[in-house]
Amino acid sequence: MSLADSRPQQDCLVRGRPRSEAVERAIIEGVMKLIEEGVPLADLSIERIARTAGVGKATIYRRWSNKEDLFVDVMRATEPEDPELPGTSMRDDLVMLLESLRQRGLASRSSAILHNVHVQMKSSPRIWAAYHATVVAPRRRLGLEVLRRGQENGELRGDVDIDLMNDILVGPMLVRSVLRPRAELEEGLAERIVDTVLEGLRPVSS
Numbered sequence: 001m002s003l004a005d006s007r008p009q010q011d012c013l014v015r016g017r018p019r020s021e022a023v024e025r026a027i028i029e030g031v032m033k034l035i036e037e038g039v040p041l042a043d044l045s046i047e048r049i050a051r052t053a054g055v056g057k058a059t060i061y062r063r064w065s066n067k068e069d070l071f072v073d074v075m076r077a078t079e080p081e082d083p084e085l086p087g088t089s090m091r092d093d094l095v096m097l098l099e100s101l102r103q104r105g106l107a108s109r110s111s112a113i114l115h116n117v118h119v120q121m122k123s124s125p126r127i128w129a130a131y132h133a134t135v136v137a138p139r140r141r142l143g144l145e146v147l148r149r150g151q152e153n154g155e156l157r158g159d160v161d162i163d164l165m166n167d168i169l170v171g172p173m174l175v176r177s178v179l180r181p182r183a184e185l186e187e188g189l190a191e192r193i194v195d196t197v198l199e200g201l202r203p204v205s206s
Contacts, residue, residue, distance in 0.1 A: 027053045027060055031074045035117055041071060041124055071121065072130045078117055079104055082139065090150030091194055097143055098173055098190035105177030105185050140166065157203050169197055 030053030050057045064070040083100040085093040150156035176183040
């Protein structure tokens, strides 16, 4: 009997125990391995993933209700962790947020699997929607919170549309990372973008 065949019986014995991080990691790495081998997301069945990870299908379904939820966690696992903002000033927090985007851009260029996952994910509206809701949207809210605090403490003019300003700040980094894949993502780029945008948006001293 193979490990995959025996796993469901083992799962029944440990039902109710805390999740095993090692098992979850094995499942996520199993998906990444299949994608790295060129298997399209549409062809990744739970059965195939379970066989590759060496677990039973029940093990996967206890952690993820469907493939979309699993793929979102796979995406999160391929990315750097969200940055811890210094909180010293609006400018410093914005630089940290953009530096995180720069690092993601560099990782996408250097990692074939990360690039492959991003490309395949965008071909699936359901997966992209789930990823946007759980990853992209929270990061955008964080940027808006930083800008809002900047207005409250006088670092940013009160009449500035923070939603638009967030797009203006993030846009250059995304253009270089996605639309201009050969453009440089040099060190100090985050600082240059933030300082250039803020130059004309700080409150006017009386």
